[in-house]
Amino acid sequence: xxxxxxxxxxxxxxxxxxxxxxxxxxxxxxxxxxxxxxxxxxxxxxxxxxxxxxxxxxxxxxxxxxxxxxxxxxxxxxxxxxxxxxxxxxxxxxxxxxxxxxxxxxxxxxxxxxxxxxxxxxxxxxxxxxxxxxxxxxxxxxxxxxxxxxxxxxxxxxxxxxxxxxxxxxxxxxxxxxxxxxxxxxxxxxxxxxxxxxxxxxxxxxxxxxxxxxxxxxxxxxxxxxxxxxxxxxxxxxxxxxxxxxxxxxxxxxxxxxxxxxxxxxxxxxxxxxxxxxxxxxxxxxxxxxxxxxxxxxxxxxxxxx
Amino acid sequence: xxxxxxxxxxxxxxxxxxxxxxxxxxxxxxxxxxxxxxxxxxxxxxxxxxxxxxxxxxxxxxxxxxxxxxxxxxxxxxxxxxxxxxxxxxxxxxxxxxxxxxxxxxxxxxxxxxxxxxxxxxxxxxxxxxxxxxxxxxxxxxxxxxxxxxxxxxxxxxxxxxxxxxxxxxxxxxxxxxxxxxxxxxxxxxxxxxxxxxxxxxxxxxxxxxxxxxxxxxxxxxxxxxxxxxxxxxxxxxxxxxx
Numbered sequence: 167x168x169x170x171x172x173x174x175x176x177x178x179x180x181x182x183x184x185x186x187x188x189x190x191x192x193x194x195x196x197x198x199x200x201x202x203x204x205x206x207x208x209x210x211x212x213x214x215x216x217x218x219x220x221x222x223x224x225x226x227x228x229x230x231x232x233x234x235x236x237x238x239x240x241x242x243x244x245x246x247x248x249x250x251x252x253x254x255x256x257x258x259x260x261x262x263x264x265x266x267x268x269x270x271x272x273x274x275x276x277x278x279x280x281x282x283x284x285x286x287x288x289x290x291x292x293x294x295x296x297x298x299x300x301x302x303x304x305x306x307x308x309x310x311x312x313x314x315x316x317x318x319x320x321x322x323x324x325x326x327x328x329x330x331x332x333x334x335x336x337x338x339x340x341x342x343x344x345x346x347x348x349x350x351x352x353x354x355x356x357x358x359x360x361x362x363x364x365x366x367x368x369x370x371x372x373x374x375x376x377x378x379x380x381x382x383x384x385x386x387x388x389x390x391x392x393x394x395x396x397x398x399x400x401x402x403x404x405x406x407x408x409x410x411x412x413x414x415x416x417x418x419x420x421x422x423x424x425x426x427x428x429x430x431x432x433x434x435x436x437x438x439x440x441x442x443x444x445x446x447x448x449x450x451x452x453x454x455x456x457x458x459x460x461x462x463x464x465x466x467x468x469x470x471x472x
Numbered sequence: 473x474x475x476x477x478x479x480x481x482x483x484x485x486x487x488x489x490x491x492x493x494x495x496x497x498x499x500x501x502x503x504x505x506x507x508x509x510x511x512x513x514x515x516x517x518x519x520x521x522x523x524x525x526x527x528x529x530x531x532x533x534x535x536x537x538x539x540x541x542x543x544x545x546x547x548x549x550x551x552x553x554x555x556x557x558x559x560x561x562x563x564x565x566x567x568x569x570x571x572x573x574x575x576x577x578x579x580x581x582x583x584x585x586x587x588x589x590x591x592x593x594x595x596x597x598x599x600x601x602x603x604x605x606x607x608x609x610x611x612x613x614x615x616x617x618x619x620x621x622x623x624x625x626x627x628x629x630x631x632x633x634x635x636x637x638x639x640x641x642x643x644x645x646x647x648x649x650x651x652x653x654x655x656x657x658x659x660x661x662x663x664x665x666x667x668x669x670x671x672x673x674x675x676x677x678x679x680x681x682x683x684x685x686x687x688x689x690x691x692x693x694x695x696x697x698x699x700x701x702x703x704x705x706x707x708x709x710x711x712x713x714x715x
Binding site for chain 1: 516517518519520521522546547548549550551552553554558559560561562565567606607610611613614615617644645675678679680682683686687690691693694695696697698700701702704705706708709710712713
């Protein structure tokens with residue numbers, strides 16, 4: 167059954183969209199990630215223009231993060247103070263990102279920047295995931311137990327404007343979270359992702375937050391960032407397709423339920439290796455688009471701006 | 473001329489159709505060209521996958537029939553990709569103004585027709601002749617691939633001597649707006665008669681509401697999109713709450 171998407175202006179099989187939502191939702195439930203970094207490239211591969219894919223996916227991530235944060239909130243795993251600081255940085259970053267996006271559209275380079283961003287981030291994150299989990303699997307086979315520090319203190323924590331974060335058990339400068347928030351907000355606006363795949367490692371390894379609190383807090387701040395991205399893309403680019411977003415949401419909600427059930431049955435390092443491989447596969451597909459000789463070296467697009 | 477036609481017809485029917493031939497001869501007072509389309513309004517609803525438009529009409533006397541359909545014009549940028557460090561990057565670009573969003577030509581045979589509405593593809597800024605030719609070809613090639621340009625000749629069929637019809641495929645990506653449909657009757661390359669009809673392609677119903685809201689009230693639309701997502705997420709979390 168085909169459905170015409172009013173903003174994307176193309177007709178796609180409704181079951182393909184629901185299936186994509188379910189598949190990505192399954193993975194996000196299984197691995198505890200947002201899924202935007204997989205969904206946006208998949209939408210582009212389906213023929214949705216990158217501008218519409220990014221804006222509509224940001225809209226869908228709002229829903230995914232709300233439903234995700236509820237469970238963490240109930241378990242009291244959200245650091246609202248840290249989340250608030252990240253949101254301040256993130257709102258600034260995503261606003262700047264939305265205007266950069268608009269400027270890139272006008273000069274016809276937005277597709278390139280989106281593809282390059284995905285290639286770089288998926289490549290780095292996927293490789294790190296695979297390497298780390300393979301190391302752990304080898305260590306567990308050889309029965310090696312790496313010594314771990316309870317809490318690492320970097321120079322960035324000593325910057326001014328120190329604040330106490332009770333939930334995260336931290337007393338650190340507000341500058342690093344502001345900068346991280348800004349950077350992830352920038353990515354959210356340009357790539358249509360929540361940015362959890364960068365935010366969570368940054369919170370754990372740079373800010374030194376406990377893992378349980380990091381995931382919940384990341385989801386909490388993503389709601390505000392992706393809502394801002396949705397709004398700004400709607401206003402500056404008119405590229406948010408709510409029909410597309412709602413269909414993906416519906417699929418993702420169902421997929422996430424199954425994914426979570428499967429996820430708890432698998433071992434963490436195996437799970438991470440698997441996700442790393444999926445991420446690398448999507449990365450490879452994107453790199454192929456960038457380097458393969460295009461069928462037509464000329465492309466046509468509507469003049470944007472003046 | 474009329475007698476000549478009768479002679480030919482009589483030969484073709486081998487004497488059988490003399491009476492019949494006289495019957496279907498168009499009366500002298502008839503309009504030289506009368507034409508219309510199967511629908512003047514195409515509504516894009518959620519089940520829209522493109523439309524098939526039937527154009528039909530009658531001609532009096534001999535002559536070639538040509539139909540030209542043009543969609544709403546807009547400025548389009550043609551960009552040329554070049555390889556930079558192994559990656560294909562948009563480099564040079566050329567803007568064409570007044571590019572019809574849809575352009576189709578149909579005729580009963582391949583012919584050179586001087587009087588047809590010219591497909592003017594002017595560039596926004598002056599460009600070298602060779603560049604202009606390359607980019608113009610690329611523009612037409614890309615739009616043909618998207619089925620938005622269908623400059624094919626020779627697909628009008630006649631039923632009998634006077635009745636003609638043709639089908640035009642309106643693709644799913646056809647832009648919304650007013651379309652001009654022009655019918656021409658030519659004899660020996662000279663324009664005998666012309667008739668115009670209007671076609672509107674509009675989004676309708678739910679699709680229309682969303683499209684209009686997104687374009688006319690983008691801030692309200694953005695807030696609604698956020699609200700829907702917040703509600704959707706909350707409902708999902710509530711329905712699937714684990715104990």
